[in-house]
Amino acid sequence: MLRITKMTDYAVLILANLALHDKKFLTAKEIASETHISLPTSQKILKKLNRNNLVISKQGASGGYALEDDTKNISVAALLKTLNGDLSITQCSSNDHQCQVEDFCNIGDAWQMINQRVQWALNDITLGDLIHPTRIEQFISTNIPVTRNH
Amino acid sequence: MLRITKMTDYAVLILANLALHDKKFLTAKEIASETHISLPTSQKILKKLNRNNLVISKQGASGGYALEDDTKNISVAALLKTLNGDLSITQCSSNDHQCQVEDFCNIGDAWQMINQRVQWALNDITLGDLIHPTRIEQFISTNIPVTRNH
DNA sequence: ATCATATCGTACTAAAATAGTACTATTTAA
DNA sequence: TTAAATAGTACTATTTTAGTACGATATGAT
Structure with a gap:
C-alpha cells in the first residue's frame, strides 16, 4: 500500500x-x-x-x-528507515535476494530504480521540516517536477 | 512499511x-x-x-x-493507485479526515507534502519504462537530485 | 536505607490486512 | 452441444501490525 x-x-x-x-x-x-x-x-x-x-x-x-541533539536534522528517509526497518517499496527489490520468481522476472531492477527515486524524494526533508510546515511549502514550491500526468 | x-x-x-x-x-x-x-x-x-x-x-x-492499448503509457503512480487503491503514505493524510488525533497533531499537513513528493517521483515513470530498464537508467542519470544525505 | 517513580526488555494476545483458494455462472468458438 | 475460457463472489489461512502486561533495573527524594 x-x-x-x-x-x-x-x-x-x-x-x-x-x-x-x-x-x-x-x-x-x-x-x-x-x-x-x-x-x-x-x-x-x-x-x-x-x-x-x-x-x-x-x-x-x-x-x-x-x-537527541541532531534528531531534528535527520532526513525523513533515514527516519522511516530506522522506524520502519526498510525503505524498499517491494520485497523482491530488497538487498537480500529472496524473491521466488527472480529468475523469470523481466522487470529486472526497475523497482530498484523506483525505490531510488522515492528515496531521493525523502532525503531532502528533515524531521525539523515536518514541524515547520511553512518551510516545507516554500521548499516544495521551488521543486516543480516534470509532469507527465494521467 | x-x-x-x-x-x-x-x-x-x-x-x-x-x-x-x-x-x-x-x-x-x-x-x-x-x-x-x-x-x-x-x-x-x-x-x-x-x-x-x-x-x-x-x-x-x-x-x-x-x-489495453495505452497501458504501456500509464505512469507508475497511476498504476499503483489503481492496483493498491491509494498512494498515500499515511492514512491520516488521506482525503477522508478520519484521523483520531488530528486535532492534536502538530505535524499538520507535512505528510501530505511528503506524499506529494513521492507521487511526483512516480509520475514520470511509465509501465513501458519498467519493461525497458536501460531507458530508465538513462532517465535517472539525468535526474540527479539535490543531496542532503545522512 | 527505603520508597516512589521512571525506564528497559521481553513475551504475549488481539485485531486487521493480505494472500491464496474454491465454486458457480456465463460466454464463445468449434 | 461441448469444451475451454473468463467473471463474480465468498471463504479460509496466513502474516503483519497493534496493543498490552509484567518483572527487572535505575534514580532521586525523603
Whole structure:
C-alpha cells in the first residue's frame, strides 16, 4: 500500500512533540497525554526511539525522554528507515535476494530504480521540516517536477 | 512499511509479461506458467486488471487477456493507485479526515507534502519504462537530485 | 536505607490486512 | 452441444501490525 505503519506515524508525532519542548525531559505519561496516544503504546515507541538513538532517556525518578541533539536534522528517509526497518517499496527489490520468481522476472531492477527515486524524494526533508510546515511549502514550491500526468 | 503489496508486484509482473507478447491474447494458464505465479492468483489478478481497464479480456474458448492499448503509457503512480487503491503514505493524510488525533497533531499537513513528493517521483515513470530498464537508467542519470544525505 | 517513580526488555494476545483458494455462472468458438 | 475460457463472489489461512502486561533495573527524594 505504499504506506507507513501506524506505529511510525505515532513515532513521528511523538518526536514532533518532544521537539516542541526543546531539550526538556518528558515522561512517557506526559507524552501519552499530550499526543493522545495510549500510554503503553507510547512507552513501546519511546523505547524503540531510544534504542535507535533518536531520543535520549533518563531512568528513575524525574526521568523521561528528550530529543537527541541532531534528531531534528535527520532526513525523513533515514527516519522511516530506522522506524520502519526498510525503505524498499517491494520485497523482491530488497538487498537480500529472496524473491521466488527472480529468475523469470523481466522487470529486472526497475523497482530498484523506483525505490531510488522515492528515496531521493525523502532525503531532502528533515524531521525539523515536518514541524515547520511553512518551510516545507516554500521548499516544495521551488521543486516543480516534470509532469507527465494521467 | 512504504511497501506495495505482493499482489501489486505480481500484477506488474503479469502486465510486463503481457507487454512482451504484444497484443496477443494469452490465457490465464499461460500467464501463470510463464510468470510462475500460481494459477488461482494469476486469475484473481487478471480479473482485477481487467476491471480496471488495464487489460482487455475475451471470454469463451480461445479467449484470454491482452494489454489495453495505452497501458504501456500509464505512469507508475497511476498504476499503483489503481492496483493498491491509494498512494498515500499515511492514512491520516488521506482525503477522508478520519484521523483520531488530528486535532492534536502538530505535524499538520507535512505528510501530505511528503506524499506529494513521492507521487511526483512516480509520475514520470511509465509501465513501458519498467519493461525497458536501460531507458530508465538513462532517465535517472539525468535526474540527479539535490543531496542532503545522512 | 527505603520508597516512589521512571525506564528497559521481553513475551504475549488481539485485531486487521493480505494472500491464496474454491465454486458457480456465463460466454464463445468449434 | 461441448469444451475451454473468463467473471463474480465468498471463504479460509496466513502474516503483519497493534496493543498490552509484567518483572527487572535505575534514580532521586525523603
